[in-house]
Amino acid sequence: MKPALDLHSASLQLQGRAVLDEVSVSVPFGTHLAVVGRNGAGKSSLLRLMAGRLKPTRGQVLLGGLDLAALPGPQRARQIAVVHQHEQAHGQLRVRDYVALGRIPHAAAPPCESAQVVDASLAHCRLTALQDRRVGTLSGGELQRAVIARVIAQQPRVLLLDEPTNHLDLRTRADMLDLLAALDVTVIAALHELSLVQRFAHRVLLLDAGRVAADDAPARVFTPELVRGHFDIDVFHLPLPDRARPVAVFEAPEPVRSS
Known part of the structure; x- marks a missing residue:
């Protein structure tokens, strides 16, 4: 491919x-x-x-x-779908209508097909129960999930x-x-x-x-050499009991203190 x-x-x-x-x-x-x-x-x-x-x-x-x-x-x-740093959404839009904006590039698709895509996008982002809420009433995390649901609906x-x-x-x-x-x-x-x-x-x-x-x-x-050289911080790869691979932990170096 x-x-x-x-x-x-x-x-x-x-x-x-x-x-x-x-x-x-x-x-x-x-x-x-x-x-x-x-x-x-x-x-x-x-x-x-x-x-x-x-x-x-x-x-x-x-x-x-x-x-x-x-x-x-x-x-x-x-x-291609894009999510910007500061997404703007009209606060009075229902969540479902906001997610349906992702279907604009597919205006030629049958309405029933677009409705099914929107349903699936809402479900994937755990927004089905919130679909009739106004976007302006969402928390920050809920709004970000609505943004992702919108771009998923764009397919x-x-x-x-x-x-x-x-x-x-x-x-x-x-x-x-x-x-x-x-x-x-x-x-x-x-x-x-x-x-x-x-x-x-x-x-x-x-x-x-x-x-x-x-x-x-x-x-x-994320090797110690690359991370220190490019970000001026340290990285530690720590094993955790419930993780299949070590977790990278990033920490600023300890300041040099005068005695």
């Missing part, structure tokens, strides 16, 4: 500044990829390239083997998320990533909280000043 997304030496300049430099990455269908790096490393810009919102200054972005920049907007919308092949766990508590962050991990689509998420990466990601792409510094399984990217 052709890669869901394939970047060939993609570079991006914005306002004369190099934001991404010769990024090459192939993301097969069904892969869950976490994009990490310091602030300003180029994570959001990379997602915008992958969404077709920006065109590379040099290089190419392919979707299923086709030039993403050449695809019409409606065709891209049937293939994309690729789901792009820019810091989807911002402003959520630890339990809600974990629930959000568990929802993503259960999706049988390509999921690419820029994450700020490194400790959550292993919960859903098959691979980690580490960016440093717009370049790929590492692209591998979480355990091979």
Whole structure:
């Protein structure tokens, strides 16, 4: 199967500044990829390239083997869904109507088919009992689940998320990533909280000043050397009784105290 997304030496300049430099990455269908790096490393810009919102200054972005920049907007919308850092939703909309917005790219589908897709999306995100609530009455975690239900209803092949766990508590962050991990689509998420990466990601792409510094399984990217070198923090891989693999714990180094 052709890669869901394939970047060939993609570079991006914005306002004369190099934001991404010769990024090459192939993301097969069904892969869950976490994009990490310091602030300003180029994570959001990379997602915008992958969404077709920006065109590379040099290089190419392919979707299923086709030039993403050449695809019409409606065709891209049937293939790629995007969740931004700060999603806006009209507070008076019912949850079901908000989730149904994901069906806009599939306007030609029979109404009964779209209704079934919306039902399934609500159920997947545990929102069936809340479907008649107004969006403005939802808690932060419930709203984020509604956002995910909306993009699931879009039935994309690729789901792009820019810091989807911002402003959520630890339990809600974990629930959000568990929802993503259960999706049988390509999921690419820029994450700020490194400790959550292993919960859903098959691979980690580490960016440093717009370049790929590492692209591998979480355990091979989150090594003490790489983590200390790129984030100036320490990582410890700790075994837990109920986990199949060690859990990565990130901690700032102890300050040097004068005697």
